[in-house]
Amino acid sequence: MSSSSVGSAGAAINPLYAALRRSSQKDGQGIDHVLARHVEGASHMAEGYTRTRAGNIGVCIGTSGPAGTDMITGLYSASADSIPILCITGQAPVARLHKEDFQAVDIATVAKPLTKMAMTVLEPAQVPGAFQQAFHLMRSGRPGPVLIDLPFDVQMTEIDFDPDTYQPLPVYKPTATRAQVERAMDLLAEAERPLIVAGGGIVNADAADLLVQFAELTGVPVIPTLMGWGTIPDDHPLMVGMAGLQTSHRYGNATVLASDFILGIGNRWANRHTGGLEKYRRGRRFVHVDIEPTQIGRVFAPDYGIVSDAGAALELFCQVARERDAASELPDRSEWAAECADRKGTMQRRTHFDDVPIKPQRVYEEMNRAFGRDTVYVSTIGLSQIAAAQFLHVFQPRHWINCGQAGPLGWTVPATLGVVTADPSATVVALSGDYDFQFMIEELAVGAQFNLPYVQVVVNNSYLGLIRQAQRGFDMDYAVQLSFDNINSPEMEGYGVDHVKVAEGLGCKALRVHQPDDLLPALERAQKLAAEHRVPVVVEVILERVTNIAMGTELDNVTEFEDLAERGEDAPTAIALLD
Ligand SMILES: Cc1ncc(C[n+]2csc(CCOP(=O)(O)OP(=O)(O)O)c2C)c(N)n1
Ligand SMILES: [Mg+2]
Secondary structure, three states: OOEEEEEOOOHHHHHHHHHHHHHHOOOOOOEEEEEOOOHHHHHHHHHHHHHHOOOOOEEEEEOOOHHHHHOHHHHHHHHHOOOOEEEEEEEOOHHHHHHOOOOOOOHHHHHHHHOOEEEEOOOHHHHHHHHHHHHHHHHOOOOOOEEEEEEHHHHHOOOOOOHHHOOOOOOOOOOOOHHHHHHHHHHHHHOOOEEEEEOHHHHHOOOHHHHHHHHHHHOOOEEEOOOOOOOOOOOOOOEOOOOOOOOOOHHHHHHHHHOOEEEEEOOOOOHHHHOOHHHHHOOOEEEEEEOOHHHOOOOOOOOEEEEOOHHHHHHHHHHHHHHHHHOOOOOOOHHHHHHHHHHHHHOOEOOOOOOOOEOHHHHHHHHHHHOOOOOEEEEOOOHHHHHHHHHOOOOOOOOEEEOOOOOOOOOHHHHHHHHHHHOOOOOEEEEEEHHHHHHOHHHHHHHHHOOOOEEEEEEEOOEOHHHHHHHHHHOOOOOOEOOEOOOOOHHHOOEOOOHHHHHHHOOOEEEEEOOHHHHHHHHHHHHHHHHHHOOEEEEEEEEOOOOOOOEOOOOOOOEOOOOEOOOHHHOOOOOOOOO
């Protein structure tokens, strides 16, 4: 089997690169390598690679000193979202570590709080054990990243190691007991308006099918979190919306507020999902299932907690539900589910606007038209990402790939390259605001060099839009503008950076759209260009500079800045059509 690594070379990691080179020459059996243009980019590529398929672990490699510190953001983003990546750094020779050698930073200490293990291997004979432990930890319990730091002389030393008899350590995953699941089912049975909150732990456990089975068996509607989006298809009758302050649906929030019980599985009660806890908790009971014992009770004390891998718990939940169903002991939830479905069918936001410059809502409407059910979306943060979660549709797990907790700008391009590397046959569409795109735009060259085709939508409002909107509360518009007169591209009309020229300069194809009716043809053409040239294709959409996207501070006070949908034609690509 061949596997993939990304990174950027440097003197202190050359011995490892020498071994990689020998490995990659082994005719499809070795480890491939993709050379990143920025080492932070390598760390996000590794994340994208991991997030694409169950069992994947992306490996990012850098030299000593600044390469390690560059990758810290990737370690943060990975640990925050429970994503295993292996980060390998070069280091000064062991005898020089205390002497302030060139580029000898104590990266293991720097990385410690962001990893499950961060280790400078001081003895060459410990190298196999360090890697064995790394994979054991990355895969066990709550998954997360590991950093292994290899001093130059440790890399150079020959040791005895027999790969033929090497055995990975068993992976540890706690499992719910039957008694625990029975107890949770009893609490569920006592509720009148129950919901399941489905988190990213279900994606990590590869257990979306079990979630849907359990929801169908019990008839209990599901609210996916942003990290769990796709665990139940958007058009499933029991998918009743996302809840939260930003990346949420009006009907999702209304349904959470109408509920009297929530079974959270593989979720972490993120503050942008719950909003104020007083409002979120009042009038409802909670059961929390999580793989990490110390997550239970971290945000608030649930009425009942179960420490379990989401998949193992859902197996048991399905089993108990099936038995109770056979004994006619399951409550009928059809009226409550119909009420939730009714909200989904009526509480929609308007997307159909003909304005020029284009309003962002229209972009997502056209993306829904252009891209099919199998599309894998990748995004980071900003008004762009928030609106995407409100308006796009996701039908499968791992088809919304997002750094939910950390949200580092610049993540989208490199993470998407990792996704395409992991699944070259997938239809991949990335979405960036102009600022996110500019943070790590140089990685486009990696896509051009290594033939990693995808469609990169850039919604350009020439603003740090989310921060501009947040500054309304301070009555200011300060240091958030990206606009200037570009002396080389007067056609940008004050929007500043000419993303089309930059993308072309980096070896990609690029289109620019000004008119709403040109969006669909441009998105379709971009897909064709990607397939033809096998490089990233950028679609830059010139947006209205100021559009506020719906958000709030509590589930019941989300401000709607635009008109709501009243007729089907106002939101023609919504899942449940009006009229
Ligand atoms: C590294 C980093 N710095 C700052 C932020 C804070 N931040 C979040 S969104 C945002 C603005 C994003 O602008 P853009 O990508 O153009 O998206 P828009 O909101 O305009 O759609 C900023 C500065 C961040 N998330 N990451
Ligand atoms: Mg912007």
